Amino acid sequence: MKKTIGMMICAAFLFAACNEANAEKKAAPVESAKPAAAQPAAQQAVPAPEAPKAQITNVDWAKALEMQKAGAVLIDVRTPGEVAEGTAPGSINIPLQEAEQRLAEFPKDKDLLIFCRSGKRSMAVSNILVQNGYERVFNVVGGFMAFPKN
Structure with missing residues (x-):
């Protein structure tokens, strides 16, 4: 009985882990397929560093x-x-x-x-x-x- 419960718990963890990995794989291509305009402004352009003040x-x-x-x-x-x-x-x-x-x-x-x-x-x-x-x-x-x- 203990072995059966242990196997069921392991199977549940494996199933959950596989579903998360599959969800990440499906989501990743959608993220990279977004046009540049749809990405946040922070990713589009990096502000130029401020010019140093005179000494x-x-x-x-x-x-x-x-x-x-x-x-x-x-x-x-x-x-x-x-x-x-x-x-x-x-x-x-x-x-x-x-x-x-x-x-x-x-x-x-x-x-x-x-x-x-x-x-x-x-x-x-x-x-x-x-x-x-x-x-x-x-x-x-x-x-x-x-x-x-x-």
Whole structure:
């Protein structure tokens, strides 16, 4: 009796397994026979990877002044009061607090050399520029405190 019950259970498992395999075989050709338009959009086209954002390059004053001679624009992001005490010759003053409102004043076709007193505000403005599509952004390391005093 135990053998009969055991055989019946095994037969039931075999029968169920065979039916599932047959169902998969029948379903597979139908899946692959679907026209491309009927397939989900995710299978039709893979989105292109996002283009990497521009990088902020750190430069020292020697390199910044060399770049300025070649046409780069020096931008002092300190307050007007700080600039009144001294700044790099030829620099433009666009304070950090006004940078987003004055984006049009940052030329996109030139290298931008951003500096402040020590480097924190210039990095903040550099990030704002990169987030707004600027690609030629350079942070002057050490800020005006590191400016050569010759």
